[in-house]
Amino acid sequence: MTPRLTTILLALAMAGPAWAETVNGSDFYVIDGDTVEFHGERIRISNIDAPEIGKFDCEFERQLGLAARDVMTEALAGQQVTITRETKTNGDIKLDRYRRTLATLANREGDIGRQMISAHVALPWAYGAKAKAWRKAQWCGEEG
Numbered sequence: 440m441t442p443r444l445t446t447i448l449l450a451l452a453m454a455g456p457a458w459a460e461t462v463n464g465s466d467f468y469v470i471d472g473d474t475v476e477f478h479g480e481r482i483r484i485s486n487i488d489a490p491e492i493g494k495f496d497c498e499f500e501r502q503l504g505l506a507a508r509d510v511m512t513e514a515l516a517g518q519q520v521t522i523t524r525e526t527k528t529n530g531d532i533k534l535d536r537y538r539r540t541l542a543t544l545a546n547r548e549g550d551i552g553r554q555m556i557s558a559h560v561a562l563p564w565a566y567g568a569k570a571k572a573w574r575k576a577q578w579c580g581e582e583g
Contacts, residue, residue, distance in 0.1 A: 459523040464515035464546065472507025472561055473552075474539060475515070477522065483539040485525055486552040487561040488571075490578050497579035507560035514554055518546040 468476040472489025475482050489511075490504035525533040525541040533541040544551040555561035562574050 459521055461519050461521045464518035464520040467515045467520070469508055469512045469515065471504060472511050472555060475511065475544070481537075481539040482522065482524075482542050482544075483535050483537070484544060484552050484555075485533075485541040486543055486550070486564050487555050488564050488574050489555065489561040496575060500575075500578040503560060503578060507555060510555055510558050510560045511551070514546055514548075514551045515544075520551075521545045 462477065466477060470476060470481070471492050473484045473487050475484070489507040490500040492501060492504040492508065495501040495504060521544070523543045523545070525543075527533055535541055546554075548554060552561065556563060562577060
């Protein structure tokens with residue numbers, strides 16, 4: 440194996456999840472449709488954006504946010520849930536700007552983020568101001 444190939448394989452191995460763990464879904468506290476707490480660790484579901492409950496831009500967003508929280512609660516209740524935390528290339532767990540762990544969650548039906556999108560209570564996550572404006576327009580119209 441060449442040194443370059445060894446370096447690439449090592450980098451790929453380190454870029455994977457720090458670790459995945461399967462836990463009891465009843466051990467989660469659901470904050471909203473895309474944020475949960477697990478034994479004191481705040482986890483932001485990294486592949487979705489759900490409407491806001493507290494800092495909403497319109498009443499429809501708040502109502503949809505409450506529905507998203509209910510769907511998330513149901514997806515976790517009584518299930519074995521796998522948490523897959525995202526990592527940086529150095530192996531550290533990725534955090535968002537609010538210092539929440541970025542992760543995906545899965546139950547026996549699969550990726551919970553995708554389930555939230557299928558239930559029409561969340562949208563796929565994309566980075567940037569234009570993407571955020573598009574998501575807000577879906578919930579509150581062009582004016583937000």
